[in-house]
Amino acid sequence: MRYAAARAQRMLDNGTVNSAEEIGLLLPDDPAWLVDAEAVFANLGLHLGGLPGAPARDRATEALHLILTVLNKPAPGMAAVALDALDLGASDGELRGLLRRHPATGGELAKTLRAIASHVPGKIARALRAMPCGPEEAPVDWAGLIAATRPGTVPEAPVAATRGALAVFTEGQNPWREVRHLLALGFAGDRFPSVSGSGPFWLEHEIDLIEKCCGIALPGRRASLELARARLDRQFAAVSEGIEITCPVRDRAGARLAPAAALDLIAHRLGTTAEDLTRPLSKDPAIWSFDTHVPRPAAPKAFPADRTLELNRDLSGLRLKEDGTVRPQSPSRLDTLLVSPLAWLLGELGIEDKGWGPDGLDVMVRGSLMHKVLEALFPPGPPPDPDSLAEAVPVAMDAAIEDDRDLRFLAASAWAVERRHVASDLTRAAVRWAEMLHETGATIHATEEYLSGEAFGMGLHGKADTLLKLPNGTILVIDYKSGKSTKRVKRMENGWDVQAELYGNMIRGNALAEGNNAVAVGYLSLADMVAVTSGTLAGDPFGPLDADTHGAAREKLTETVAALRQGRLTLNGTADAKFFDDLGVGAYALDNAIVSAFLWEDDQ
Incomplete structure (x- = not known):
């Protein structure tokens, strides 16, 4: 596209044409080409006429x-x-x-x-x-x-051609005015000609037979190809002096493209071959005879000399309530801060991915459903009888799906198979969880209890999935995790755990702790039904880890929050993903597109 824009400007500069109106631009029927053309030609001050306008919405x-x-x-x-x-x-x-x-x-x-x-x-x-x-x-x-009532496509009205504008033709459009020179772009892959595939009912020879025997001309691939060739003939016939064709070697995703079939047709008419007609365009714009008109890339923005950004203001209290007070953090937000201060800051400023996609039973949806069902099946009090849960799970699932707008798509018949699989997994998990509670003599102290407190000098709030009371009076905070326990154990053994300990600290300052009762924390991994806890607990199956499960994370967060208060933000590096993976920490915050764009190139 940059080549075509520079070539058009050169024609105007050397007098090949008297005005831009004498130049035509032939593009594939692809909105991406049209958007690129408008932007690139505008950089040179060249106007385009005949571009499709914005479609009207009904x-x-x-x-x-x-x-x-x-x-x-x-x-x-x-x-x-x-x-x-x-x-x-x-x-x-x-x-x-x-x-x-x-x-x-x-x-x-x-x-x-x-x-x-x-x-x-x-x-x-x-x-x-x-x-x-x-x-x-x-x-x-x-x-x-x-x-x-499904809205149909609304034809796009072409933008009126202004005086002094290049004429834009698209592959599926007949020429709407004559030009002296034509710049034809995108002659590669399945373009020029673009034809539909074979029909779902008739083969090509059957279409020919129907026309021969019955006189009924059905549309087919051969007819579509002839129509495309005839249209290309009319487009070329609208040119009085010269045609320049460019053939991209790769598509936008980097896949190699073959030259368009039309090149062989053109070469055949000229009595030569497509290879003799084409010549490579150098990758170095400096050798183009019209290089002064190639739009120069914007100068890169200044980047810090190291991974630290100095923003010169307190960054720890940017998210405010309506009354002007600072909103508290949640354990999951502090988990993000541990991995990526930039991702955390973007969340505080509301700069987050708001994209939408089709309904799907992904990890987040599955985890949300399992949490809701377990909350319903295990209310405060003695644990349920394991034998009763096989019948209770489907009822609780239906209620959870009906109650949550984001889950209601699962009630559709198209999701029946997935619902059965989730119900089977939930039944297995619920039965085993009830057995574990009975084995330890634990009772359910509270579920989804709203908690508040303080951590690292900032307000803290959140909801713990469930609080258990063990026979010795210990209050055990359990956070459900939909994955397996392997990575969580690794993370806790390395001292990089965050969420459970924060919930435990909030419980210790809450009336739910019942005075001097000990408080322990841990996770239940629903995929393999393993409970991993920290602290000393009596009885199986809550096997404690004999380690400081959060010491390294606490030290890192203390250091990070202190830097934020001084306006310093440390960017992530390209080696961080492996660093956190080796510790057992899921570095999901690094998947953020903005965070990825600002990764510091670490020395390997």
Whole structure:
């Protein structure tokens, strides 16, 4: 693209053309090419005419489609988010209540849509009132209604060509004016010609046979190819003097590309070969005859001489409540601070990844579901009978899925297999957990108890998954972890554990500790049902680790918080991921795209 822009400017400078209007630009049908072209040519002050404009959105149809999708329970999480993005119901409690309904008949649906219409803008309201919902007593045809209201693609209006602008043609577009010179880009891979694949019903020879026998011309790959070739002929015919074609060697992901098939066709017409027509373009812009017009890359921003940034202000209290007081930290936030001060700071400033994706049973969703089910099955008091849990788990799972908006997609029939697998894993974990509690004579002291305290001079709050009371009076803080125990044991043995000890400190200052009762902390790894604890405890299966499980982490956090108060921030290095992995610490904070961009190159 930079080559084409520089070439166009050179044509204007040496008088090859009298104005930019005499130059055409032929691009593949790919939005990425169009975006690049607009940006690169703008750097040289060159205007482009005929670029596709922004598509118009049919917001009424879009809103109707999303409302129907949300009313059909279980509602996909992305549909609810998309509806919020349209500014519908963000602050209207009554509308949110209406969207929680699940109409069963056409009459109920019509009534619900009319009620929703009174809370939305006029155009959307009219679409809702005009929606045919089917017979009053008949079940709602959700699939049909949702499919019928799915917004279609809106044709893009081309941007009007301005005076002095290059003419932009795309691969699937007939030329809209004549030019003297054409710069054709992207002649590689499956471009020029781009044709559809074989049809799902007929083979090419069957299409030919149908046309021969029945006179019915069905669209096929051969016809599509002929159409693409004819369009390319018309595009080239709109050029009066010269055509320059560029063939990229690799795509944007770095994969090697083959030259476009059209090059062989052009070479055949000229009585030569594609190899004789092409020549490599040097990677060194300095030898281009028009190099002075190549946009220069921006100068790199100044980077610190070492891994330390001096920001000259207290960074430890940036996240404030509405009343102006500093928000407390959570154990998980301090865990992030241990690994990456930059990732922690971005979180404090609200600069976090807000991307959305399709619903999926990933580690976070699975862990959230397992936590909710175990909380329901193990309320305060004596542990349940292990034999009763096989029947209780599915009931608790259904309740957890219904109660949590982010989990409701699991109620859909498409997730039945995954639900069965999770239910099986949960049953195994719950039964074993009940057996462990009975073996030790432990009772459940509290669950999801809100705790507060202080750590490293900062406020602290959080919820411990469960508090156990052992026969000797010890209060044991247990935090559920969905993975295996191997890495957690390694981390605790190296002294880099954080979360459980922070919960333990908050318990020691809480009435739940019941005076002078000892407090111990640990984790239950749900994947292998191993409980790992610190401190001295009596009885199996809570085998304690005879080590200072958090000494190194405490020392590191004390040092880091002191630096933050002085405005110093230490960047992560390229060797940090291995460093933390060797300690058993999950360095998830380093996955942040901004943190990765500022990794310091450590000496290997």
